[in-house]
Structures are given as structure tokens and as C-alpha cells.
Amino acid sequence: MLVWVVYDIEKNPVRSKVAKACLNAGIYRVQKSVFLGELNATQVDELALRIKHLIDEQRDSVYIFPMCREDFGHVRLLGQAFDKELVTDEVRALFL
């Protein structure tokens, strides 16, 4: 499934760790605090647990939104767009 991870984290080291966890999970950075990518249910669960372990639940907030492909097709982009094919894992090789 396609997953958006959106966060608002107070402390810089924690924010860096969460960003690293997202990248390690295999999703892509589309904005400073927004990640998007294709993950299976187990990977989403694992990422959620990992982030929960890192953040301060009293101060920080992290949203993990699952999204179906049909809805993803209706995403409207204003301004600088991210690579839609890359985040949906349709780009298999970056270099030929």
C-alpha cells in the first residue's frame, strides 16, 4: 500500500532519527517532514513501532496515512512536484 508519513517533531536529533527510519524503511522524502512510498502491512507496522519508540508522545506528532492507488491518482500538486513514479516504486532503475 502507499503510505504517507507526516510529522511534527520538536527535537532535532529525534527528527533526524525518524527521517532515517523512514528512509531505511524504503519510503521517499517528498518534503522536509513528509515521506511517501510503497510498503506492505508488516513494514508499516514495523515503521510505526520504530517511530513510536523514538518520539516523545506528549510533545511530538506523527501521522501515518495509508492511501489506495485510486486516491493517489487524484492527488493534486501545486508548485514543485515530486517524482510520482519513483515513490510508487515504478522506477526500477535510476541508471541505464
Add this chain to the structure above:
Amino acid sequence: MKSELCFSETPAVSITITQAMAYLFCPRFTYFEECLGIPEHEETRFKVLMGREVHARKIKINPDYLRKRINVVRKAVSVYLASPTLQLRGIVDEVLWLADGTLAPLEYKFAEYRPFVFGTHRTQLCLQALLISEAFAAPVTRGYLVYVRSKNFLREVPFRPNDFHTARRAVQEVLRIIQSGRFPRQRGTAAQCADCCYRNLCV
């Protein structure tokens, strides 16, 4: 001339309960891990690490606590059991002595409650039950699962006669794959294969 094997002199080969569970996930898991010696690297999985942490904590916290609701009269934690006849060994999180004279294994799962019992969890309890029954010479009719991520929800798993048959067969199958080195058929579903650590090697 027919050769005769003397089984009594053959050293007992045994497998762990974890190996049997891996086989139930997919027989090829056993092949890659045991025959080819390719490590699973489960320590890289965050959920595995969290599960280990939970197990370590559960053993230490309140060791004298008895679950009165299910009529536990005595318990032993983190019990290592082995049986040459079953060709099996493993650690049981808790062995419970119940008021009705039976014993039961209890297993902590770092998982959320689902309205069904996974086959691997059921077989794990069955294998533990076989070991307990032999070690303590007492009947074992049910096991218990504790779902840590669902506020430690306790679920009773009554054993069916067929469960023990499935469990024993799994042990024999694991031994057969290890001893023969045969490449088995895969069993995993698409969702399981997508999450398998050997997915890049499996054809």
C-alpha cells in the same frame, strides 16, 4: 545383504521449536537456513528485538504472580525442555500448573490480538505441550497466548487431536529436509513471500 540400522545407538538429533515454526512459515526457510547455512539475520528486525525485550522484562517482573482467573496454582518461567524421543528442544515462556491437575504452556507474543489463532502459534504451543507432557508426566490439554500489544490479552487455545499430529509431522519434515538436503516446495502466500528475508534467493 540388507543392512540394519540400530536406532538405539544412533545419537539423537533434535531440532528447536523455532526451527519447526520456521518450517511452517515456509519449508524453504528451513532449507536456506539449515542446509545452505544462510543466516536469517532476525536481529535486524525491529519487532524481533522488541519481542526479545518484552520476554526479558516479563521474566523479571513479578515472578510470583499467578493467573488466578485461569486457576493457576503454580508456575515456572523460562523453562528449557528437551526430549530425545520427540527429537525436539526449546524454551517455554511459562509452564502453568492448573487446578484441574493438567499443565499448560503460556507464550508471550509481541503481537496484536486477531480473532483467529495463527497456525504457527498453535503448533508452537502444541510442541511445547508435547515437551511438557513428557517432562512432567502430566496431561496438557490447552495452551495460552498473551498478546502483549493488545494490553496483554490472554487467549486460551484448546488442543485438537489433529494439532499434535501436525506438530509431530512438522518436526519430522524439518529433520528430513536437513538430513536429505532436498530443495522443498515453497508454501508461503504472496504476502508472506514479500516479507521473507530469503525472497531474493528463492526461485
